[in-house]
Amino acid sequence: MAAPSRCPNRRRVLAGLGACAIPPLPAAAAGPSRVASLDYGLAQTLIALGRPPVGLSAVGGWSTWVVEPPLPAGIVDLGTARETNFELLQQLKPDLIVSTPYLERLRPLLARVAPVESFAIHATDSPPWPHLVAATRRLGDLFGAADRAEAFLAEIDGALAASAPRVAPWRDRPVLLVSFQDARNVWVFGRNSFYDDVLRRLGLANGWAGRTNPWGFAAVGMEALARVRDARLICFDPVPPEALRLIADSAIWRATGFSAPGRLVRLPPVFAFGTLPSAARFARLLAEAAAHA
Amino acid sequence: MRESPRAPALAVLLLGCLGAGATALVLSAHLPPAAWIPALIAPAPDDLPQLLVHDSVLPRLAVALLAGAGLALAGAVLQQTLRNPLASPTTLGIEAGAQLALALATLVAPALLGPGRDAVALAGGAGAVAIVFGLSWRDRLAPLTVILAGMVVAMVCGAAAAGLSLLNEEALRGLTVWGSGALNQQDWSVAAPLAGRVLVLAGPVALLARPLQLLDLDESARSLGLSVARIRLVGLGLAVALTAAVVSAVGVIGFVGLAAPALARALGLHRFGPRLLWSGLLGAGLLWVTDAGLQAVEALAGVNVPTGAATALLGAPILLWLMPRLRLAPAAEPVPAATPRRARTGGRLVALALLAPLLGLACLVVGPSPGGGLAVARLSDLAPLLPWRWPRTLAAGSAGAMLAVAGLLLQQLTRNPVAGPEVLGVSSGAALGLVLVLFLAATPTYGLQVAAAALGSAAVAGTLLALGRRAAGPDQILITGIALGALFSAGMAVLAAGGDPRLLLVASWLAGSLSDVSPQVAVGAAASAAILVPACLLLVRWLDLAVLGPGAMRALGVCPRRASLAILALAAALTAAATLAVGPLSFVGFVAPHLARRLGFARAGERIAASALIGAGLLVAADGIGRVLAPPFQVPAGLIGTVLAGPLLIGLLQPGRRRGPA
Numbered sequence: 018m019a020a021p022s023r024c025p026n027r028r029r030v031l032a033g034l035g036a037c038a039i040p041p042l043p044a045a046a047a048g049p050s051r052v053a054s055l056d057y058g059l060a061q062t063l064i065a066l067g068r069p070p071v072g073l074s075a076v077g078g079w080s081t082w083v084v085e086p087p088l089p090a091g092i093v094d095l096g097t098a099r100e101t102n103f104e105l106l107q108q109l110k111p112d113l114i115v116s117t118p119y120l121e122r123l124r125p126l127l128a129r130v131a132p133v134e135s136f137a138i139h140a141t142d143s144p145p146w147p148h149l150v151a152a153t154r155r156l157g158d159l160f161g162a163a164d165r166a167e168a169f170l171a172e173i174d175g176a177l178a179a180s181a182p183r184v185a186p187w188r189d190r191p192v193l194l195v196s197f198q199d200a201r202n203v204w205v206f207g208r209n210s211f212y213d214d215v216l217r218r219l220g221l222a223n224g225w226a227g228r229t230n231p232w233g234f235a236a237v238g239m240e241a242l243a244r245v246r247d248a249r250l251i252c253f254d255p256v257p258p259e260a261l262r263l264i265a266d267s268a269i270w271r272a273t274g275f276s277a278p279g280r281l282v283r284l285p286p287v288f289a290f291g292t293l294p295s296a297a298r299f300a301r302l303l304a305e306a307a308a309h310a
Numbered sequence: 311m312r313e314s315p316r317a318p319a320l321a322v323l324l325l326g327c328l329g330a331g332a333t334a335l336v337l338s339a340h341l342p343p344a345a346w347i348p349a350l351i352a353p354a355p356d357d358l359p360q361l362l363v364h365d366s367v368l369p370r371l372a373v374a375l376l377a378g379a380g381l382a383l384a385g386a387v388l389q390q391t392l393r394n395p396l397a398s399p400t401t402l403g404i405e406a407g408a409q410l411a412l413a414l415a416t417l418v419a420p421a422l423l424g425p426g427r428d429a430v431a432l433a434g435g436a437g438a439v440a441i442v443f444g445l446s447w448r449d450r451l452a453p454l455t456v457i458l459a460g461m462v463v464a465m466v467c468g469a470a471a472a473g474l475s476l477l478n479e480e481a482l483r484g485l486t487v488w489g490s491g492a493l494n495q496q497d498w499s500v501a502a503p504l505a506g507r508v509l510v511l512a513g514p515v516a517l518l519a520r521p522l523q524l525l526d527l528d529e530s531a532r533s534l535g536l537s538v539a540r541i542r543l544v545g546l547g548l549a550v551a552l553t554a555a556v557v558s559a560v561g562v563i564g565f566v567g568l569a570a571p572a573l574a575r576a577l578g579l580h581r582f583g584p585r586l587l588w589s590g591l592l593g594a595g596l597l598w599v600t601d602a603g604l605q606a607v608e609a610l611a612g613v614n615v616p617t618g619a620a621t622a623l624l625g626a627p628i629l630l631w632l633m634p635r636l637r638l639a640p641a642a643e644p645v646p647a648a649t650p651r652r653a654r655t656g657g658r659l660v661a662l663a664l665l666a667p668l669l670g671l672a673c674l675v676v677g678p679s680p681g682g683g684l685a686v687a688r689l690s691d692l693a694p695l696l697p698w699r700w701p702r703t704l705a706a707g708s709a710g711a712m713l714a715v716a717g718l719l720l721q722q723l724t725r726n727p728v729a730g731p732e733v734l735g736v737s738s739g740a741a742l743g744l745v746l747v748l749f750l751a752a753t754p755t756y757g758l759q760v761a762a763a764a765l766g767s768a769a770v771a772g773t774l775l776a777l778g779r780r781a782a783g784p785d786q787i788l789i790t791g792i793a794l795g796a797l798f799s800a801g802m803a804v805l806a807a808g809g810d811p812r813l814l815l816v817a818s819w820l821a822g823s824l825s826d827v828s829p830q831v832a833v834g835a836a837a838s839a840a841i842l843v844p845a846c847l848l849l850v851r852w853l854d855l856a857v858l859g860p861g862a863m864r865a866l867g868v869c870p871r872r873a874s875l876a877i878l879a880l881a882a883a884l885t886a887a888a889t890l891a892v893g894p895l896s897f898v899g900f901v902a903p904h905l906a907r908r909l910g911f912a913r914a915g916e917r918i919a920a921s922a923l924i925g926a927g928l929l930v931a932a933d934g935i936g937r938v939l940a941p942p943f944q945v946p947a948g949l950i951g952t953v954l955a956g957p958l959l960i961g962l963l964q965p966g967r968r969r970g971p972a
Contacts, residue, residue, distance in 0.1 A: 093680050096942040100818050100825050103698045105942050108680045122748075122759070126826055129697065202492055237614060238494030240366040243358060267497040269365045272358045 048160040049113035053106055055098050055123070057083050058292040059115045059136060062153055064089065065169050065294050068160055072109045074098040083288045085298045106130050113159070134159065139211070139290045140231040146214035149293050169293070176297040181219050183304035191224030192216065193248045196289065200259035201239050209233035210289070215296050219303065224248035232290070239263070243273050250275045251282045251303075253289075282306050317577040318588040325595030332602035336367060339609040367605075369495040373504060374601040374617070375594040377493070377556045378566050380508040382593020383515055384552040385567030386574070386586045390522045391545040394453040395575065398568030399435075399553040400625070400796075402456070403463035405564065407438025408557040410467040413474050428507075431558035435550045438463050448727070455726060461792045462900070465732060466952055468799070472821055473949040491561040491618015493601050500559050507555040515548050515586070523582035563618040564800065565625020566593050572628065600624065622800030629793040655910050655920075662923040666707065669927050673703045673934040678941030701832035702824040706933040706947060707926040708835035709888035710898050714925025715843050715918055716884035717899030718906070722853045722914070723877045730900040731885040735791030737894030738798035739770030740886060741820060745802070763890050770794055771882035822893040822948010824933050831891055838887035839922075842880065846918050849877055853914040893948050897955035898925045898932075905958075928954070 053072040054060040060073050061083065069089045073079075076094040093109055096102040103126060106114075111131045116124070118137050127133045136155070138148040150170060157166025194212050195203040206212045207225040210233025216223050224245040229235045239260075242250070250264075264270045264281060275281050284306060287299040334343075340359045341349055350368065353360035381399055388397040399405050411434025412427070438460075445459035446452065495501065521541045556563065570593035571585065579585040601617045608614050677695065679685040687695055716731040723729075731737065743766025747759050770791075777790060802820075818825070846853075852873040855863045860870035885899075902925035903917070911920040932954060933947035 094942045096944055100823055100944050100946070102678065102942045102944060103825065104677050104695055104937075105680055107694050107698060123826055125828060201494055201496060235614075238492065238496075240362060240494060240496050243362055243366075246358075263496055263499070267365060268353070268355060269358070269361045269496055272356055272361050 048162075049111075051109065051111045052113045052115060053095065053109060053111040053131070055095070055101060055114065055116045055120055055127075056136075057288055058138060058290055058295070059117070059152070059156075060088075061086060061288075061294040062156055062169075062292045063115070066153075066156060066160065066162055066165050068156075068162070070115075071111060072106060074101060082286050083291060083295070084286065086294050101127075103127075103130070115156075138292065139233070142209060142231045144209055144214050145211040145233070146218075149211065149214075149296070153293060173293045173297050177215070177218050177300050180300035180304035184219050184221060184307045187221055187249060187303075187307045191222040191245065191248045193224045193242055193245055193250050194253070195242070195250065196234075196253045197256050197260055198236065200257045200263060202236065203239055203242070204234040204236055204289075205242065206234045206289070211291070211296060212287075212289070212299060215299050215303075219300060221303075234289070240269065242275075243269050247274060249280055249282060251284055251306075253284055254286055256283060314578070315584065315588070318574060318579060318584075318592065321573065321577055322588070322591045322595050325592065325599050329595060329598035329602050332599065332606045333367070333371060335606040336602060336609055337363060340367065365497050366495055369498045369501040370493055370601065370605075371598065372498075372501040373493050373495060373560055374597045376501070376504050376508050377560050377563055378570070378597025379590040379594040380504075380511075380552045380556045381563060381567035382570035382589045382596075383512060383586065384549040384556075385593075386571040386582075386589040387515060387518070387522065387545050387549040387552075388567075389571050390525065390582050390586075391542045391549070392451060392453070392456060393525070394451075394456055395572065396453060396457045396568070396629075397460075398565070398571075399549070399557075400464070400564045400568055400622075402442055402460040403438040403467060404435040404550055404553045405557055405562045406464035406467035406471075407436075407441075408432070408434040408554055409562055410434055410471045411437070412558070413471045417474060428554060428558045432551060432554035434467075435554045435557070436547075438467060439546065439550055458726060458729060458792075461795075462730070462732075462897075465795075466897070469821065469949060469952045473946070491563045491621070492616045493560055493618075504555065504559045507559075508552065511548060511552050511555065512590075514544075515552070518545055518548065519583045519586050526582065561618055563597065564622030564796065565628065566597050566621050569593075569625050569628045570596055597621065619800050622796055626793045626797035626800065629796070630790060655912075655916055658909055658911070659916060659920060659923075662920060662927070666923050666927040666930065669930045669934065670703050670707055673930060673937070674699045676934070677937060684938055684941070697829070701829045702827045702933055703930055705827040705832040705835045705891040706824055706929040708832070708839035709892040710902070710925040710927070710929030711839050711843055711922035712835075712884040712888040712925075713892075713899035713929070714902030714906075714921040715846055716881045716888070717901075717925075718903040718917060718921045719846065719849075719853065719877050719881040719884070720899075721903055722856050723874055723881070725857060725859070727904070730897070731881065731888070732795075732894065732897065732899060735774070735794035735798075736767045736770050736882050736885040737889040738795040740764070740767035740889040741894050742766045742798050742801070743769075744819065764886065767882075767886035767889060771879070771886060774878065774882065818946060819893045820948075821946040822951065823944070823946035824892060824936075825944050825946075827891060835887060835891040838884075842884050842887065843918070843922050846880060846884075847915060849873075849880065850914045850918070852877065853918075892929065893946075897952050898928045901955040901958050902928060 052063060052068060052070045054063060054070040055074050057074075057079065060070050063070050064086045070092060072093040072095045073088075074095045075097050076088065076092055079088045093105065095106055098120060101123060106127075107130050114127050114131050114133045116127060116133055116135050117139075118135055119140065121135065124133055124135070134155075136148075136152045138152055139145050141148060153166050153170060154163070157163045157169075194206040194210075194216075196206070197203050205225050205227075207223060207227060207229040209229055209231065213223050213233065225235070227235055227237075227241070242248075252260075265276050270276045284299075284302050287302065288295045291298075337343075337346055340363050345360065346363070348354075349357075349360035349363040353364040355361070384404075385398040388399070388402065389395055391397075408431035411430050415426075415430045441463050442456060442459045443451070445462070446455040518541070522545055525538065525541065553567070571589040573592050573596075574585045574589045577588070579588055597617070600621055604615050604617055604620055674696065675687050675692065676684060677687065677699065713731050717729070720729040720731065721727060740763040743762035743764070744759050746766075747762040751758055773794075774791060852863075852868060855866060855868055856873065856877065863870040863873060902921045905924050906917050906920040909920060909924075911917040929947060929951060932951040936945040936947050936950045939945050939950075
């Protein structure tokens with residue numbers, strides 16, 4: 018049993034060495050060259066701009082919850098975001114740390130390691146889309162890569178525009194976007210979530226008009242969804258098996274029609290507090306699902 | 311002597327009317343009154359409002375009634391079995407134990423959770439009760455000791471569950487919902503089996519009513535040929551099974567099991583048989599009113615509060631209200647000193663004084679490296695790392711010393727071996743302040759957070775002191791602290807169920823994380839320790855006398871009330887200062903004084919010094935272990951401390967065994 022448990026360690030050592038050996042960016046590139054990110058979303062945009070971070074919180078969860086863009090090898094894991102391993106961060110010698118107001122509490126500590134740039138994107142009590150665009154431009158400016166940022170924004174617009182016609186079959190009814198907490202309770206995403214922004218851009222109607230928290234979702238019992246008539250239920254994985262059984266068997270769900278063919282759609286995870294790469298992923302997954310339905 | 315059932319009948323009627331009113335309000339949000347009857351009996355399969363009434367509102371009502379009745383019966387049986395008016399599934403840690411068991415099963419053996427869900431919850435609940443008994447056996451199951459031990463077990467289980475969710479956030483997401491007792495239903499698949507279980511268990515409970523009633527007669531019960539021990543065991547078993555059935559079906563519903571039987575008693579039901587019956591009815595009514603009321607609030611105001619969390623919010627004030635009305639026997643006798651032998655302890659004290667700083671030094675030089683694994687920093691590399699390592703190490707040492715001394719003061723004052731700063735509620739006050747700032751302030755700066763935490767703990771300490779001035783005994787004050795703590799946890803559960811991500815930030819502090827201690831906070835903690843710990847030495851005489859009880863104090867010319875107020879004030883200050891640095895969780899305060907006693911430190915003065923050193927060493931070690939256990943992840947010192955201290959405490963309080971010095 019010793020061998021398999023040591024393997025990842027060795028890999029981690031090599032990865033760490035790799036990270037330390039990453040050469041500084043070509044002289045032409047301005048701005049910081051060793052960025053640490055405490056936020057998945059900001060790391061997504063950094064990768065998209067060709068400046069992947071040297072350190073990131075909770076690297077292990079990326080492939081499960083964020084998925085896109087793929088994480089380059091050699092990024093050092095800084096532990097969980099709210100329990101950041103400052104010692105490791107210090108040893109990485111970053112020249113910039115990107116963070117969010119959510120982690121504002123840590124700013125005085127982070128500032129001892131390197132300058133901190135904070136990006137308010139989610140939980141601003143307003144739709145995140147303008148903040149997503151602004152954050153992308155600001156990161157581009159920081160790296161002297163404004164062109165790259167504009168190109169990336171255009172790329173995202175193109176991706177959404179390409180997805181829009183493919184979701185046309187789903188414009189017949191509103192969609193409900195839910196993420197399961199347990200078999201009977203969900204987060205349902207509404208106004209001020211970036212999912213909602215993407216839905217608008219694709220010409221889809223969000224069926225959830227109820228109130229949401231600043232993060233753009235409401236924690237409700239499943240039965241609250243039954244009041245939204247004739248909606249298409251889009252569930253992000255993972256969905257508890259018990260929830261599927263309930264939806265298939267219970268009289269309520271038969272009457273709402275969620276159990277009718279094509280009305281319940283499961284999507285792979287899309288990071289709920291992500292940035293534009295997540296938006297493109299969400300649009301593409303929706304388009305693929307609509308096309309296959 | 312027949313008791314009139316009029317008062318309880320009126321109370322049940324009142325609850326019924328309130329519940330029916332709220333339910334009618336909920337129903338009218340779905341359907342006009344004319345359509346209620348068909349919806350209840352035979353809903354049209356394509357009529358959604360009718361179906362919602364039949365398959366969501368109705369099963370939820372059934373679940374509320376069944377869970378309320380089940381928990382109330384369990385509480386009534388526990389109170390009778392243990393002869394303890396404060397016993398309940400919540401206060402004995404049964405619910406928390408079941409919750410922890412379910413969390414563990416979710417992570418380790420999810421396959422168990424299908425058909426074996428009830429069994430897992432049962433095992434957890436029974437384990438918690440066994441530990442509570444182990445902790446309080448030496449005190450002959452004195453009511454307050456049992457309750458304190460129960461609340462300690464509940465806190466430890468809660469801490470462990472919190473730690474598990476900290477490290478396995480996504481896998482245990484459902485557990486947060488379940489832990490706050492959400493009763494919402496979408497079919498009858500929960501209500502029907504729960505009905506079966508509660509009814510099946512209610513049968514033997516009813517059969518046991520008579521023998522249990524005879525327990526009131528104690529000696530005569532034995533002469534009637536009853537095996538008292540066996541009846542108690544069966545009663546306990548039934549109560550735990552009832553609780554486990556409810557908990558595994560709907561989650562943690564705090565305090566109904568305490569409030570309903572207490573209400574029955576307050577309504578003049580002194581004989582156990584009738585009290586059992588009416589407790590069940592009152593419990594069903596209480597949970598019905600709460601749950602239907604919350605649904606009405608949700609329908610009208612759109613605010614979704616999980617029922618279990620709300621019952622705890624309502625239950626804590628009930629506990630506070632009950633407190634002065636209960637005539638509780640104090641802890642049976644002074645804490646027996648395990649090793650009163652006057653050993654030559656000077657050498658040991660010197661050894662402790664060397665050991666604690668050595669541990670701290672080790673923590674300063676060892677740590678994770680970016681390449682993975684651990685490294686002993688070379689002198690040249692150490693400079694940039696030290697600013698991260700010394701504050702947390704210094705804060706751990708200072709807070710450990712302060713908590714240990716606070717624990718010692720409280721144990722001496724209350725003459726209760728399981729008293730400790732964590733149950734004083736002061737740490738909950740600090741936590742509440744912090745949470746309020748995080749949620750209300752636009753930009754919760756660090757300074758603002760520290761100030762709010764200080765204010766919160768001062769408010770609780772002030773309340774306790776005011777209570778103390780009004781001649782409440784130390785035990786009453788402890789229970790008040792526990793109730794305040796429960797109130798706080800309930801508030802946190804409400805927030806957690808709302809899914810607010812800001813809560814995650816508090817979660818690490820609540821779990822006793824030291825990773826973001828700033829130099830200022832560390833120096834502040836050290837300064838507080840340097841002032842407050844020596845200040846305790848001024849109370850040495852009172853502390854030595856406190857163990858002998860108020861009578862002895864008065865005989866020696868010391869005003870017991872003033873002395874206990876002074877001790878309490880100092881304990882509160884120590885706790886508040888430590889909590890600011892390390893969060894509300896760490897069982898150093900329980901364990902260090904016992905360890906000091908085991909090491910032969912008998913007089914108050916040297917025990918203060920020894921406890922402080924042991925406490926400092928324990929928390930420094932806990933923080934160090936948490937840093938190097940699984941890098942890059944850091945396990946909060948509070949969780950490590952709890953995991954280390956829990957078993958240690960149980961070992962130290964074991965009855966009988968190892969009488970002599972080890």
